[in-house]
């Protein structure tokens with residue numbers, strides 16, 4: 001295995017904080033670094049351990065190791081009375097042995113709490129560091145490192161404590177790397193532009209809009225882009241729907257804007273883009289998602305149905321690509337993500353939807369054409385083709401009864417949920433997909449393969 005000297009790998013930042021240790025502070029740490037696995041070494045009270053467990057996600061885990069059991073309160077049996085107790089695994093016995101065992105089990109942790117009052121606290125700290133029991137970006141919290149303040153204060157009460165936070169950071173560029181193997185220090189090692197892969201998926205500072213954002217897939221896209229850091233304009237034919245989703249976003253601390261626009265009308269589309277530019281200065285991410293689905297046998301499809309479908313699904317999408325594209329070409333950067341459909345590849349059945357299928361095939365060709373035409377000016381154009389997604393679009397009187405029939409055609413055995421599409425939109429909106437253009441990303445649980 002590739003071994004790198006740990007001392008070289010770790011840059012230690014120590015912040016001494018003058019506060020009394022409490023489970024609330026621990027909970028906040030757990031929340032802040034989104035910890036999933038925690039190692040506790042020392043005498044944490046049972047109620048504190050439970051408080052931390054409550055903050056963990058359902059698949060989170062705490063390993064609490066102590067030399068001796070504590071009069072019942074820290075016992076596994078007691079924890080099991082709580083619904084969060086299942087996240088706690090007590091390891092009673094010599095701490096050094098427990099640490100060896102966790103190392104042998106290849107465990108690693110997002111937070112390690114060490115009680116500095118423990119005998120051998122320094123050895124525990126060294127063992128954790130030297131044996132990679134810390135995940136990347138993880139934190140060690142060492143309690144009572146100020147020795148109750150006795151080092152520098154007179155007449156201190158026993159309540160005074162101190163907490164050292166030690167963050168494991170990536171290898172600094174000038175680190176001396178001790179390794180038996182050659183370390184290739186390229187972008188793969190450091191991260192492209194020194195940004196690691198999850199950072200490259202972030203959208204901080206980006207301005208996005210989502211048409212048809214008032215419900216269904218568009219709503220899920222708006223949340224995903226906002227969660228990844230973008231400001232999001234939620235655009236919909238129905239202002240009240242856009243406002244409701246914008247309100248959801250702002251409750252999560254995401255900067256949002258609600259706009260009404262009918263994407264089939266050039267003046268509405270221009271007004272939408274102008275309003276976003278007036279508010280946030282530009283547009284980086286355009287999600288052209290609004291679409292409608294009408295059903296009729298082809299021999300009976302009216303020109304009205306055909307035009308209505310094409311006006312929203314293809315003409316509207318073109319107008320949005322053009323209006324947002326002009327801004328993006330001007331600034332030399334942009335990401336356009338169009339919503340096509342699996343219906344661009346196969347003929348979904350038994351529903352009859354000639355105009356829809358043809359319009360979505362048009363979306364793919366439009367995406368490919370713009371993708372090729374604009375990439376050398378920094379604008380990437382891709383589309384997502386969902387399979388059958390459980391949204392209001394398929395809850396019409398004609399379509400709802402077909403769900404059982406569709407399920408038989410889907411290898412995944414279920415309809416898609418809007419959340420199944422969220423990672424794709426973030427990826428296509430991020431710098432991580434910068435070499436991708438004109439692509440049709442199909443997400444359909446395997447349906448187009450059967």
Ligand SMILES: NC(=O)c1ccc[n+]([C@@H]2O[C@H](COP(=O)([O-])OP(=O)(O)OC[C@H]3O[C@@H](n4cnc5c(N)ncnc54)[C@H](O)[C@@H]3O)[C@@H](O)[C@H]2O)c1
Nearest residue numbers: 212214216217237262263289290291341388389391392393
């Ligand atoms: N649901 C599916 O199974 C499925 C599958 C593949 C592709 N799609 C596509 O995904 C996109 C979103 O679908 P959904 O399932 O979330 O639909 P939906 O009907 O649940 O939501 C569409 C939203 O778009 C808005 N809208 C409709 N016409 C508009 C217009 N002219 N201008 C602005 N907004 C308008 C509606 O008010 C609605 O809020 C559509 O393009 C659809 O064709 C859906």
